[in-house]
Amino acid sequence: MLGLEKKDTSLLIVVAILTMCAPFILNPFPTDSAMAQFNAGYPDLMQRFVIFGIFAIGFNILFGLTGYLSFGHAAFLGIGSYSAVWMFKLLGYNILPGIFLSVITSGLFALLIGYISLRRSGIYFSILTLAFAQMSFALAYSVLTPLTNGETGLQVYNSDPQYFHSDAMPNIPHLFGQEMQSTFKLSMGGWSFDFNTGYYICALIMLVMFYLAIRIFRSPFGLMLKAIKTNQTRLNYTGLNSRPYTLAAFVISGMYAGLAGGLMASMDPLAGAERMQWTASGEVVLMTILGGAGTLIGPVLGAGFIKYFENIFSKINDTVLHQWFAFLPDGIEDFLIAIVHPFVGKGWHLTLGLMFMAIVIFLPGGLVEGGQKIARKFRGGKAKDTTATTDSTPAE
Amino acid sequence: MDVIILQLLNGLDKGSAYALIALGLTLIFGTLGVVNFAHGALFMLGAFCAVTLQRILSLSFETIDPTKTDFLGNPAKIKTPYVESWFGPELGSSIIDWSVPLAILFAIPIMIGIGYIMERGLIKHFYKRPHADQILVTFGLAIVIQEVIKQFYGANPIPTPAPDMFKGSFDFGTLLGFDPNAVIYPYWRLVYFFFAALIIAAVFGFLQFTTFGMVVRAGMADRETVGLLGINIDRRFTIMFGIAAAVAGLAGVMYAPINSPNYHMGMDFLVLSFVVVVVGGMGSLPGAVLAGFLLGILESFSSMNQIKQILPGIDQIIIYLVAIIILLVRPRGLMGRKGVMED
Numbered sequence: 001m002l003g004l005e006k007k008d009t010s011l012l013i014v015v016a017i018l019t020m021c022a023p024f025i026l027n028p029f030p031t032d033s034a035m036a037q038f039n040a041g042y043p044d045l046m047q048r049f050v051i052f053g054i055f056a057i058g059f060n061i062l063f064g065l066t067g068y069l070s071f072g073h074a075a076f077l078g079i080g081s082y083s084a085v086w087m088f089k090l091l092g093y094n095i096l097p098g099i100f101l102s103v104i105t106s107g108l109f110a111l112l113i114g115y116i117s118l119r120r121s122g123i124y125f126s127i128l129t130l131a132f133a134q135m136s137f138a139l140a141y142s143v144l145t146p147l148t149n150g151e152t153g154l155q156v157y158n159s160d161p162q163y164f165h166s167d168a169m170p171n172i173p174h175l176f177g178q179e180m181q182s183t184f185k186l187s188m189g190g191w192s193f194d195f196n197t198g199y200y201i202c203a204l205i206m207l208v209m210f211y212l213a214i215r216i217f218r219s220p221f222g223l224m225l226k227a228i229k230t231n232q233t234r235l236n237y238t239g240l241n242s243r244p245y246t247l248a249a250f251v252i253s254g255m256y257a258g259l260a261g262g263l264m265a266s267m268d269p270l271a272g273a274e275r276m277q278w279t280a281s282g283e284v285v286l287m288t289i290l291g292g293a294g295t296l297i298g299p300v301l302g303a304g305f306i307k308y309f310e311n312i313f314s315k316i317n318d319t320v321l322h323q324w325f326a327f328l329p330d331g332i333e334d335f336l337i338a339i340v341h342p343f344v345g346k347g348w349h350l351t352l353g354l355m356f357m358a359i360v361i362f363l364p365g366g367l368v369e370g371g372q373k374i375a376r377k378f379r380g381g382k383a384k385d386t387t388a389t390t391d392s393t394p395a396e
Numbered sequence: 397m398d399v400i401i402l403q404l405l406n407g408l409d410k411g412s413a414y415a416l417i418a419l420g421l422t423l424i425f426g427t428l429g430v431v432n433f434a435h436g437a438l439f440m441l442g443a444f445c446a447v448t449l450q451r452i453l454s455l456s457f458e459t460i461d462p463t464k465t466d467f468l469g470n471p472a473k474i475k476t477p478y479v480e481s482w483f484g485p486e487l488g489s490s491i492i493d494w495s496v497p498l499a500i501l502f503a504i505p506i507m508i509g510i511g512y513i514m515e516r517g518l519i520k521h522f523y524k525r526p527h528a529d530q531i532l533v534t535f536g537l538a539i540v541i542q543e544v545i546k547q548f549y550g551a552n553p554i555p556t557p558a559p560d561m562f563k564g565s566f567d568f569g570t571l572l573g574f575d576p577n578a579v580i581y582p583y584w585r586l587v588y589f590f591f592a593a594l595i596i597a598a599v600f601g602f603l604q605f606t607t608f609g610m611v612v613r614a615g616m617a618d619r620e621t622v623g624l625l626g627i628n629i630d631r632r633f634t635i636m637f638g639i640a641a642a643v644a645g646l647a648g649v650m651y652a653p654i655n656s657p658n659y660h661m662g663m664d665f666l667v668l669s670f671v672v673v674v675v676g677g678m679g680s681l682p683g684a685v686l687a688g689f690l691l692g693i694l695e696s697f698s699s700m701n702q703i704k705q706i707l708p709g710i711d712q713i714i715i716y717l718v719a720i721i722i723l724l725v726r727p728r729g730l731m732g733r734k735g736v737m738e739d
């Protein structure tokens with residue numbers, strides 16, 4: 001279907017079903033139960049899942065396929081956000097031109113930065129992209145204040161022209177009148193589910209982008225990128241110039257990042273420089289590695305995983321912990337809380353760092369590899385059992 | 397002229413910090429071939445060694461002085477640091493006053509220990525892994541160290557004053573015959589510069605004039621051959637990692653009075669130090685030092701008002717711009733050796 005192999009088609013369908021039913025899947029607990037804090041089905045978080053999913057899918061096209069580790073991808077996210085907000089300011093709140101421009105501008109910037117950075121490889125490439133990203137951050141934060149509104153962040157004011165804005169249109173981001181914020185609440189018994197327009201638009205775009213990524217992975221172009229990762233020297237010796245391919249991969253992944261930035265601005269029309277800081281670039285690297293670099297579904301998983309735990313872990317505070325451990329004797333309860341306390345709430349980054357190290361050390365292939373290993377173990381165990389029985393039968 | 401000298405001096409202290417961190421990074425890269433993203437965290441740990449020693453020394457007990465009363469009419473409580481009660485008030489208070497220089501002694505064993513544990517416990521397992529993995533695992537480690545420090549010391553910067561003797565500024569201009577107050581430079585920054593120069597000289601001397609240093613240099617050039625000669629090069633490299641950690645830590649200790657330590661100061665310095673290493677040439681120790689001072693001075697010159705009027709904001713991006721230009725024009729960096737990371 002759609003020019004995909006059978007396996008990929010079923011993967012795409014599974015992802016499509018999961019994203020479309022996400023409001024149900026992410027809200028498994030009744031709203032007034034104690035477990036409700038583990039629900040992730042509210043619009044803001046679901047939007048972040050898919051937006052960062054797009055970002056990570058794009059990053060994976062560069063890092064997973066070619067092995068070039070860019071430490072400055074957040075710059076494109078920021079550029080995308082700024083261009084989308086500028087479109088809101090100039091043309092009006094319809095998100096289409098904003099998203100369109102954010103993809104174009106981030107693509108242009110990626111072309112420029114990639115053209116320069118890709119002349120070097122390995123660690124030099126990482127540091128060059130890092131330098132470019134920090135430079136864009138510094139530019140956005142202070143130097144280009146007329147364009148980016150500096151520390152305050154770029155936002156839409158009433159005095160902005162908004163040429164295509166009419167009074168019939170809502171005064172918040174919308175798609176031909178459909179407000180991004182509008183949410184349909186469905187209550188069923190103790191459960192309540194949120195269906196948010198913005199989420200579904202982001203999810204549809206993510207599905208298209210995911211489909212595109214599968215096509216890139218399976219295309220001859222994707223194979224060429226994989227060859228670059230495996231052995232670039234040999235590729236060069238065969239008389240091939242690999243730079244156009246890496247540059248194309250860099251621009252594509254930059255455009256993905258720009259799209260994610262544009263969508264982010266469409267959900268919440270505000271763009272700040274801190275989105276471009278190198279720790280933000282580190283985050284997308286983390287998502288990709290955590291899920292599994294070079295795999296199709298990995299980055300999406302990683303993005304969802306990190307955003308979910310960021311949200312849940314940072315919400316757990318001491319009161320919640322006391323509720324959990326209330327059944328224990330007081331001394332043990334306080335002791336356990338003292339141990340858990342540094343890892344939750346504000347200390348969530350500590351857990352993140354530890355998790356990240358553990359993944360890189362023990363599971364370089366990420367969650368996907370972990371899942372495959374477990375699956376193989378189950379299958380391998382069964383296979384062994386059958387051989388054992390067949391071996392033992394003749395003896396009897 | 398006086399303006400130029402002032403900027404030159406201003407560049408020196410930042411340049412010294414860059415040079416020291418870049419020196420440690422290059423030592424690690426040159427010996428072990430590992431790209432250490434946690435080096436900024438080591439710098440930050442050094443600064444927090446100074447904070448910790450200051451806190452330990454100012455630990456005090458309370459006594460009630462019945463002759464005085466506080467504003468509520470209760471007998472006043474007087475805090476006396478233990479150090480003062482042990483060594484007498486004069487010596488005790490000057491010990492507390494000198495806690496930052498004293499922290500050097502305190503930090504050296506701690507930082508060497510941390511470096512040793514880091515190398516044996518973590519980095520050792522990453523020699524054969526790709527550079528990307530090394531970057532990622534040390535990046536994760538940096539996050540962890542940073543967050544642990546945040547748990548213990550909070551998120552706010554902690555002022556760590558220098559000894560009273562070095563407070564205030566030094567009128568450098570009168571020495572050179574300029575008007576008084578034309579070139580004013582804080583004493584502590586001067587101390588920092590000389591300290592950095594001393595450390596750099598010590599590291600170079602150690603590598604150049606001791607047998608240990610000779611073996612390490614031989615190992616940097618050809619690890620395999622040195623190993624075949626029956627020398628346990630791994631052990632020496634581990635010690636070099638400890639020394640590199642100590643260099644970063646000492647840079648941090650002495651930097652504490654210049655900039656109050658906070659938990660993310662390491663990350664701020666790390667990116668710049670990497671740029672410094674690349675500009676100087678990967679694996680070249682003199683290159684790292686040279687590039688550190690050069691970029692520090694360049695940064696301070698570009699923050700001059702006269703230059704800012706022509707190119708606003710240039711001071712924020714100058715280092716990155718220079719790094720990009722150098723990498724494109726001289727890919728090996730200023731003093732890079734042939735064959736190091738040439739892929």
